[in-house]
Amino acid sequence: MSLTQAPSPVRPKVLVARRIFPEGLARLEEHCEIDYNDQIHPLSNAELANRLADKQGALVTGSEQVGTQALSQASQLQIISNIAVGFNNFDVAALNAKHVFGTNTPDVLTDTTADMAFALLMATARRVCETEHWLRAGHWQNWELGGMLGVDVHHSTMGIIGMGRIGQAIAKRGLGFGMNILYHNRTQLDAATEQACQAQYVALETLLRQADHVVLVMPYSAASHHLIGREQLALMRPTATLINIARGGIVDDAALIEALQKKVIFAAGLDVYEGEPKLNPGFLTVPNVVLTPHIGSATAKTRHGMMNLAIDNLLAGLAGKRPPNLINPEIWKA
Numbered sequence: 001m002s003l004t005q006a007p008s009p010v011r012p013k014v015l016v017a018r019r020i021f022p023e024g025l026a027r028l029e030e031h032c033e034i035d036y037n038d039q040i041h042p043l044s045n046a047e048l049a050n051r052l053a054d055k056q057g058a059l060v061t062g063s064e065q066v067g068t069q070a071l072s073q074a075s076q077l078q079i080i081s082n083i084a085v086g087f088n089n090f091d092v093a094a095l096n097a098k099h100v101f102g103t104n105t106p107d108v109l110t111d112t113t114a115d116m117a118f119a120l121l122m123a124t125a126r127r128v129c130e131t132e133h134w135l136r137a138g139h140w141q142n143w144e145l146g147g148m149l150g151v152d153v154h155h156s157t158m159g160i161i162g163m164g165r166i167g168q169a170i171a172k173r174g175l176g177f178g179m180n181i182l183y184h185n186r187t188q189l190d191a192a193t194e195q196a197c198q199a200q201y202v203a204l205e206t207l208l209r210q211a212d213h214v215v216l217v218m219p220y221s222a223a224s225h226h227l228i229g230r231e232q233l234a235l236m237r238p239t240a241t242l243i244n245i246a247r248g249g250i251v252d253d254a255a256l257i258e259a260l261q262k263k264v265i266f267a268a269g270l271d272v273y274e275g276e277p278k279l280n281p282g283f284l285t286v287p288n289v290v291l292t293p294h295i296g297s298a299t300a301k302t303r304h305g306m307m308n309l310a311i312d313n314l315l316a317g318l319a320g321k322r323p324p325n326l327i328n329p330e331i332w333k334a
């Protein structure tokens, strides 16, 4: 450094807790000193706590549990940015107690995730995966009038539980299929939004009884834990499907496996599981379930969009600006 050059400002230390796309890392390296966990396995709570101890910022995914233990040694942490829209992996009270900002990645994944709900819905109702496996196994002999019958999606009734941005995008897709849309939500939508989605607000029990296809899109919380269990599945039609693109734990997986085995409902399409990436082995024994590995937002464009938004949030917070997607605005002092 020449004597006339200004000393470089101290760069904030940032933990990147999981492998990200190289351009994201390059972007962060321009501004921050990076501690990179170049792995697809999440750090344990103890490792996370240890590596957060000297950091001002962190980029995590929905698999890292950010609670009291992870934050226990974090004396300098200003912001922790989730590469996910759902933030049930964040203990907001623990963040607030440490005065750490938390952020998420809404909007960029809305349409991609709504597409995935429809992909699962179509595959489940029309037995796409089951029949493909059957064909690959060499069972197809003849076209059969009564063979491999599914249930219709078009002009059926879809019941959406959780009518936020993604739920509304799913409803709008349903309109293209001539579907009748029912929804249940913590709060009823305003009349203009209901009109745009042509959706009717009903009680949970009514939705479960009347829908041909039940789609779960609400956040996971203590209140939504096992919202769909044996009792609720029993209310559904024997020809109905259940689609879960929300979070594991909203459905009681053991009860769902039993309902699928006993044909209490027709079929299920699942992208999320209790205790994932572990899977209740019972799912592998029932043919009437379509299983995908939490890929709701997994297109190249959307996953890059999520990463970049998470970095925008992180860099804004580190620069003392209000991050665009702050989840705990109660601790922000303008």
Ligand code: GLV
Binding pocket: 062, 083, 084, 085, 086, 087, 109, 296, 297
């Ligand atoms: C994925 O599940 C997300 O919350 O973004």
